[in-house]
Amino acid sequence: MTTTAGLAHADTGAARAVALRVLGVLGVAAVAAVATALWLPQFYTATNLNSLLLQASILGIVTLGQALVLLVAGLDLSVAAVMSASLVVVASLSGEGLGGIAVAVLAAVLLGLGVGTLNGVLVAYRGVAPFIVTLGTAALVSGLQLVYTRGAPPGAIPERMRGLTQDGIGVVPWSAVLCVALAVALHVGLRRGTYGRRVYATGTSLGVARRAGVRTDLLLVGIYALCGGLAALAGVVLSSYVGYVDGAAGKGYDLDSVAAAVIGGVAFTGGKGGVLGAALGALALTVVLNVLVLSGIGSHVQLIARGAIIVVALAFIAHRAIKK
Amino acid sequence: MTEPVETLIPPPASMQRENTTLLRMRGISKRYGGVQALSAVDLDLRAGEVHALLGENGAGKSTLIKVLAGATQPDEGTVEIDGQVSAMATPAAARAAGVSVVHQEFSLVPTLTVLENLFLGTEIRARFGRVDWRAQRRAATEAAARMGVPLALDRRVETLSIAEQQRVEIARSLLFDAKIIVLDEPSAVLAGRELEQLFEIVRGLRDSGTGVVYISHRLSELTSLADRVTVLRDGKRVETRPMEGTTEADLIRLMVGRDIDAARHDRQHHGDVVLEVSGVRLFKGGPEIDLTVAAGEVVGIAGLVGSGRTRLANSLAGIHRPHAGEVRLCGRAVRLGSPRASVAAGMAVIPENRRDEGALLPHTISENVALPNLREVSRGGLVRRESERKLAEQVIARLDVRPKDTEARVGGLSGGNQQKVVIGKSLVRSPVPQLFVFDEPTRGIDVPAKHEVHRAIADLAAAGSAVILISSELPEVLQCSHRILVMREGAIAGELPMGASEEDVMSLAVGTPA
CATH class of the missing domain: 3.40.50.300 (P-loop containing nucleotide triphosphate hydrolases)
Incomplete structure (x- = not known):
């Protein structure tokens, strides 16, 4: 019985460690924020907080999808390509009318769902490694986009769409409200719903879930589709934010979304972590990157710092996961 | 080198065929948790x-x-090679x-x-x-x-x-x-x-x-x-x-070697046939398997590792798709190769590999119990914690799971208690499964837990479920089963009635007349 008690203790210890890590990340972000207030007073201007929340909401939405995929021990590296393609679809299909915008947004989200479904089918039914599948579909989507636009994307982002990111409640843009709403909805589904039970069971042990009657194949396809759809939605918000047509606007969001989710406590190995943590991870990462920008470091050095932060964060957290 | x-x-x-002792193992003992795998074993090997x-x-x-x-390192004992x-x-x-x-x-x-x-x-x-x-x-x-x-x-x-x-x-x-x-x-x-x-x-x-x-x-x-x-x-x-x-x-x-406890089961009248397996080939080009199990009956399956026992269990569970044949449960054909179809048809297969296929170790007892019972513990897609907890309490009470804490993580329980949770989550399914398949249900668990598992098997049969018990431990199979099927090389090598001896089983399992 002593070993039993010991193990149980170790488990609550592990849960506490996760909580501590999340708190630690938030703490670091808070310290950074206070330090910034002293060194970089412009951090707390309404303009900066607004753009920070805006960027965080775009990263947040795509990170929600990435977190779902990570929860079932997968990985989606096609989200950046989907975001770019989504922006191009919005630009080329929508006119200035509301109906046109609705059609364009719908088309973009359908594209994301489609790519995600393809990812899921290949992973679940063909057993291909998620890493390979999603790198492949990323190339596929980018290639199709190039063929469609011939390198020079047509159209423009309608003025009406800009409200999504330019208007809001005080410094909080509508896109951040959207992100929080999505996070809360997913959180409830995962933590309270039977859906979450199936997702966490599948992520923890596919074998156990299957034997319990969970249709793990369908569930995986659904998760990847959801991730693709969320990436497309993030692309729609990105188009509103950027305001012009850029065929590579989503670049970097693949790695950033993985980093944000992992920083937010989602384990690479599946079954551990949650979407709220992932969203907070997106916020933390954005804050850090924002401070780098404000501190006046040159853009090239920023890129190095950004890469270093992601690599260090992933290496640190992944290493701990392996040790367990 | x-x-x-x-x-x-x-x-x-000529020089080598003398009786020089190459290897001398003395008093080798090794314990794995509660299981004494070796006690004071000697082995000599001559050149x-x-x-x-x-x-x-x-x-x-x-x-x-x-x-x-x-x-692996022995707890006690020495190994000498060439006298050193x-x-x-x-x-x-x-x-x-x-x-x-x-x-x-x-x-x-x-x-x-x-x-x-x-x-x-x-x-x-x-x-x-x-x-x-x-x-x-x-x-x-x-x-x-x-x-x-x-x-x-x-x-x-x-x-x-x-x-x-x-x-x-x-x-x-x-x-x-x-x-x-x-x-x-x-x-x-x-x-x-x-x-x-x-x-x-x-x-x-x-x-x-x-x-x-x-x-x-x-x-x-x-x-x-x-x-x-x-x-x-x-x-x-x-x-x-x-x-x-x-x-x-x-x-x-x-x-x-040992004497066998007299079979304890009373010969009883079994009910209707619950499981019919006909013409199932576990291996490509392998032999066909036919078997039936009636309500209230415990059929033991013995055989050496690799004889096809676990593959049979996995075929029933829908994890393995047999190469031919048909499985019927209460007269209805079961779709093969689909775990969900097996569960829906009313089968519960307790897998051999508890850690990878039976239990979600990082999850709580109530979460584990809820997984195959999500419809019963939810309303409108949301899990009702109260019903979930009650279901877990049922499992804890029926199988005497320790600790009696529905929120304890299964990974922290002893092997025996983990196994009780794995069995329990099928036990409380509603409707109760008509067929239970236990694959090595007592491997690596302590003696009291073993008794609980045996009691659960007997109770299930008494309550009218059909039970298949697969085990490498002959005394267990002989003691708990109404009849015994012995598998060898993917086929059923023979059937033995209650009261058969371990010698009978072994000679069928290895394919030689005793």
Whole structure:
């Protein structure tokens, strides 16, 4: 019985460690924020907080999808390509009318769902490694986009769409409200719903879930589709934010979304972590990157710092996961 | 390994057939958690001897071999090789001391050639670190000559038959000058002429002075091949004796040995047929299996590891799709190859591998119990914590799970309590499954938990479920079952009534008349 008690203790210890890590990340972000207030007073201007929340909401939405995929021990590296393609679809299909915008947004989200479904089918039914599948579909989507636009994307982002990111409640843009709403909805589904039970069971042990009657194949396809759809939605918000047509606007969001989710406590190995943590991870990462920008470091050095932060964060957290 | 060429030249056979003791294992004991895998086992191996190691599944053979191979450390006891006490702290140390184990699963790289595999990691170097292929080829040819069979040195291993791959493994042992070669069920994968050739190789090794530990379940081959035999049972050495004058019936008696508790079940009237399996082939081109289990009946399935027992369980669970045949539950055909269809049809299969297939270790008892019962504990897609907790409490009460805490994480429970949770989550399904399949339900769990599991099996049958009990522990099968099916090589080798003896079961399992 002593070993039993010991193990149980170790488990609550592990849960506490996760909580501590999340708190630690938030703490670091808070310290950074206070330090910034002293060194970089412009951090707390309404303009900066607004753009920070805006960027965080775009990263947040795509990170929600990435977190779902990570929860079932997968990985989606096609989200950046989907975001770019989504922006191009919005630009080329929508006119200035509301109906046109609705059609364009719908088309973009359908594209994301489609790519995600393809990812899921290949992973679940063909057993291909998620890493390979999603790198492949990323190339596929980018290639199709190039063929469609011939390198020079047509159209423009309608003025009406800009409200999504330019208007809001005080410094909080509508896109951040959207992100929080999505996070809360997913959180409830995962933590309270039977859906979450199936997702966490599948992520923890596919074998156990299957034997319990969970249709793990369908569930995986659904998760990847959801991730693709969320990436497309993030692309729609990105188009509103950027305001012009850029065929590579989503670049970097693949790695950033993985980093944000992992920083937010989602384990690479599946079954551990949650979407709220992932969203907070997106916020933390954005804050850090924002401070780098404000501190006046040159853009090239920023890129190095950004890469270093992601690599260090992933290496640190992944290493701990392996040790367990 | 600097000059392996020289070490390869076999010493004159005459010198080697003296009775020098190569290996002396004394008082080897090993405990795994609550299970005493070995207690004070002795084993002697002489140079130029084929020594058979015999015992039921779980008798301790594998553990003893692991100790010899340096893969595990004994709690007590010593290993002497050539009169010197060896620590055998690591597989590398055991290898350096001259011990080689040829496992049933080979450790060859399929895409490399035979020659490359033979010297993988131990290449003979010429100047400037180049591989000395000529020396390697020469050494390999000599090893082949010593075995008495040719080796196709330049063929890729993946193009070889199983028998040929096995020879490559044995040749590799010879190349690093192994004095002691352990062959773990080498004949299990062979038949006919290949089998004869294996025996020739083994005799050749013996004649050149190597000590061979030979593990096999095929008793008939042991009586002709082995010089001596050591029989293990329940982690103890029963006897070591010369093979001459020993019959197969003697061996079975030694392996099984103990008196059997009188079967406790009353003969009872069983209900309607619940499970009908007809014409199912577990392996491609394998034999067909037919069986029926009635309501209220416990059918035990015995057989050696690899005889198809677990594959049968997995076929019923929908994890494995059989190559042919039909499964009916209460008259309705069950879609094969779909775990969900099996669950929906009313089957509950308790898997052999608790950790990977039975329980979600990081999750709580209530989450584990809820997983196959999500519809019962939810409303409108949301889990109702209260119903979930009540269901988990039912499991805890019915199977006496400790701790009595629905929110305890399953990974922190003892093996026995984990198993109770795995069984319990099917037990509380509604409607109650009509068929329960238990695959090794008591492996690695303590005695009180074992009794709980046995009680649960008896209760289920009494309540009208059909039960299949698969177990390597013969006393368990004999005690808990109304009748026993013995599997061998993917087929049902025979059926025994309640009250059959362990000898009866073993002789069906190994395929020889007792």
